[in-house]
Amino acid sequence: MNIQNNNSYEVLKKETIELMKDLISIKSPYFQEDEIMSFVDGWFHRNQLDSYIHTYEDNKITKFKGKNVVLIMQGDSKGPTICLNGHLDTVNLCKGWSVNPYEGWIEEENIYGLGALDMKSGCCAIMLAVKKFSENYKSFKGKLITTLVSDEEGPYGLGTNALIEDGLLKGVDFSIIAEPSAAFIEMPYPAICLGARGGYGLEIEIFGKSAHAAVPEKGTNAADEAAKVVCALGEIQYVEDKLLGKGVLCVVGIESDGGACSVPDYAKIKLFWHIVRNENEGTIQREIENAIERSGIHCEYKINFREAPSEGSKGFLPYTVERTNVYVEKFIQTAEQVCAKKMSIGYLQSIGDFNYLGSRLNAPAVIFGADGKGLHSSDEYASIDSIVKTSETIYHFLESILL
Numbered sequence: 001m002n003i004q005n006n007n008s009y010e011v012l013k014k015e016t017i018e019l020m021k022d023l024i025s026i027k028s029p030y031f032q033e034d035e036i037m038s039f040v041d042g043w044f045h046r047n048q049l050d051s052y053i054h055t056y057e058d059n060k061i062t063k064f065k066g067k068n069v070v071l072i073m074q075g076d077s078k079g080p081t082i083c084l085n086g087h088l089d090t091v092n093l094c095k096g097w098s099v100n101p102y103e104g105w106i107e108e109e110n111i112y113g114l115g116a117l118d119m120k121s122g123c124c125a126i127m128l129a130v131k132k133f134s135e136n137y138k139s140f141k142g143k144l145i146t147t148l149v150s151d152e153e154g155p156y157g158l159g160t161n162a163l164i165e166d167g168l169l170k171g172v173d174f175s176i177i178a179e180p181s182a183a184f185i186e187m188p189y190p191a192i193c194l195g196a197r198g199g200y201g202l203e204i205e206i207f208g209k210s211a212h213a214a215v216p217e218k219g220t221n222a223a224d225e226a227a228k229v230v231c232a233l234g235e236i237q238y239v240e241d242k243l244l245g246k247g248v249l250c251v252v253g254i255e256s257d258g259g260a261c262s263v264p265d266y267a268k269i270k271l272f273w274h275i276v277r278n279e280n281e282g283t284i285q286r287e288i289e290n291a292i293e294r295s296g297i298h299c300e301y302k303i304n305f306r307e308a309p310s311e312g313s314k315g316f317l318p319y320t321v322e323r324t325n326v327y328v329e330k331f332i333q334t335a336e337q338v339c340a341k342k343m344s345i346g347y348l349q350s351i352g353d354f355n356y357l358g359s360r361l362n363a364p365a366v367i368f369g370a371d372g373k374g375l376h377s378s379d380e381y382a383s384i385d386s387i388v389k390t391s392e393t394i395y396h397f398l399e400s401i402l403l
Contacts, residue, residue, distance in 0.1 A: 009388065015128055016387050017111065019043075021104035023088075023120040024113035030089040030154035037067040040088060040127070040148055044071055047131050051146070056162035058309040064151070068159045070168065071130065071146040079142025080173040080327075080401060084130065084394065085160065085357060086123040087152030090115035096378035110372065110381040121370035121382040122178025123148050125391035132391075133398050140402040145169065152353050155201075155306075160353035161313045164360055174327040175357040175365035176397075178390060179348075180382065182371040187344035189386050190335045190393070193367035194328065195320030196348035197244050198355055199274040200284060201306035204229060204292075208299050210258070210265040219263035223256040225297040226267035230254070232295035233271075236287055241276035243320050244347050249273045274349065277318050281305060312360060316351040319358035319365070327364060330400055335368065335393045368393070 022043075028036040037053060044051035051071035058064050069088070093114055099105040101114040113120075130146050145168070149159030163169050182191035206226045211219025230251055238246040250272050258264035273284055288303055308314040321328055323345070332343045348354070348367060358365035370387045374380030 012128065012391065013384060013388050016124060016384060016391065017106065019124045019127065020111050020116065020120065020387065023124060024104040024111070024116055025102050027102060028089050028115065029092045030151045031064055033089050033150040034067060036088045037069055037150065040069045043127065044069070049130065049134055054163065054166070054168065056158065056166070058158055060309045061156070061307060062158070062309070064158060066150045066158055066162065068150060068163060069148040070163070073134065073144040075140040075142045075402060077141040079140070081143040081145065081171050082398065082401060083169060083172045083175040083357065084126045084144070084146045085149070085175055085177045085353060086119055086126050087149050087159065087353060088120070088123055089150050089153050090118070091153050091376050094378055098379055106384070109384050111384055112379060112381040114380060117180045117183055117370060117372040117380050117382040118375050119179050119369060121180060121372070121387045122390065125370065125387050125394060126178050128391045129394035129398065132395050137403065142402050144398065144402065145172065149353065156309055156313045157353050157356060158309065158313070160356050161310065164356060165310060165312060169361055172361050172363050174363060175361065176331070176394060177354040177357060177365060177367045178369040178394070179352060179354065179367050180369040180372060180375070181348070181367045182344070182386070183373060183375055184348055184350070185346035187346050189371035189383070190339045190341060190368070190389065191344035191346060192332060192335070193346055193348045194323060195243060195358065196318065196351065196354055196367070197247065197274045197276055198316045198318035198359070199272060199351045200281065200315040201272050202284070203271065203304050204269040204288065205302040205304065206267040206269070206297070206299060207301065208263070208265045208267070211263040213258065213261040213263060216263050219265065220299050221263045222267035222299065223258070223264045225299055226254060226256060226269050228295040228297055229292055230269060232291040233288070235294065236291060239276055239279055244276040244318055245349070247273065247275040247279055274351070275318055277320065279318070281315070312356070316355035317359035319355065320347070321358065321364040321366060325364050327401070328366060331366060331368070331397050334397045334400060338393045338396060339389050
């Protein structure tokens with residue numbers, strides 16, 4: 001089946017453009033998603049789908065009160081539970097846009113806007129697939145859980161984390177996360193990710209000794225010591241995974257201040273460490289300790305992993321999915337039929353809600369979404385054709401699994 005020859009393609013394309021324009025027009029940076037959650041919940045209800053707003057609160061770190069849109073469709077006989085996941089939040093607006101980032105400008109079959117690709121495209125595809133499935137099938141087997149969440153772009157993935165911790169995803173057999181996979185891994189559409197690296201945020205505190213800057217030898221300069229540690233971190237030999245590649249450490253910040261004329265007695269090195277399978281907090285700790293030993297510093301130090309709202313949100317665990325899994329095979333087969341092209345297969349190098357779904361539910365989770373460019377940048381756009389095909393792939397996959 002090639003939907004380019006299907007009479008419904010133009011209808012779905014029109015629906016896609018209309019819905020994308022609506023989604024893009026609503027400003028929804030992370031921690032500011034109330035308006036778009038209300039719109040999406042209302043859209044479901046206008047299409048006779050009984051969604052609801054799931055609320056959560058992080059009382060420990062961010063003090064954020066968040067919302068997710070959840071739609072649960074229960075079949076009338078036993079079958080698998082499928083989870084469709086996407087995030088409605090975006091990163092903050094950056095400089096450099098040549099078009100209105102909230103208009104949904106269309107040019108050369110692409111739609112531009114903040115979050116157009118990452119990932120209002122995927123949310124749009126999910127919404128239209130679920131709508132079509134509900135219109136065409138009143139009876140099916142199993143359960144379909146649609147989760148359109150907040151705070152994926154924020155520091156902890158609070159929205160999806162809350163769904164897991166509140167038990168709403170218990171019993172899920174297969175998850176589809178409609179992130180823009182082709183754009184992320186820079187492979188031809190259709191592209192699927194069968195796993196992703198994980199990662200942890202952490203910091204190293206360096207404790208020196210203050211002295212007058214005119215006689216720095218009387219103190220221990222924490223900034224100098226931190227620089228030695230950073231240099232030693234650059235010599236780490238990373239573990240290599242046959243599917244996920246190598247992990248990587250990035251120094252994302254260095255803080256130290258001796259004031260107007262003093263040797264600084266404190267420095268902080270902020271890190272983010274992407275990891276592969278068989279790496280964890282313990283292996284990270286040991287590598288950092290080895291690097292500090294190589295650096296030759298002689299002052300006190302402390303390694304702190306980022307404090308998190310809960311144990312589950314402390315880090316993002318790496319995961320992979322077997323290519324031979326029955327759901328994976330069926331999904332790839334469906335996408336290749338819809339797109340009339342062979343599927344590109346890769347593994348995501350960064351982190352997201354897919355890590356939570358792929359590592360904490362004990363069920364396979366694949367990443368499949370639209371094509372485009374401008375991730376987290378100006379003039380972000382998604383290919384309209386790829387959004388339509390992503391929606392059709394999800395729809396026909398649901399047909400094959402739930403009927």
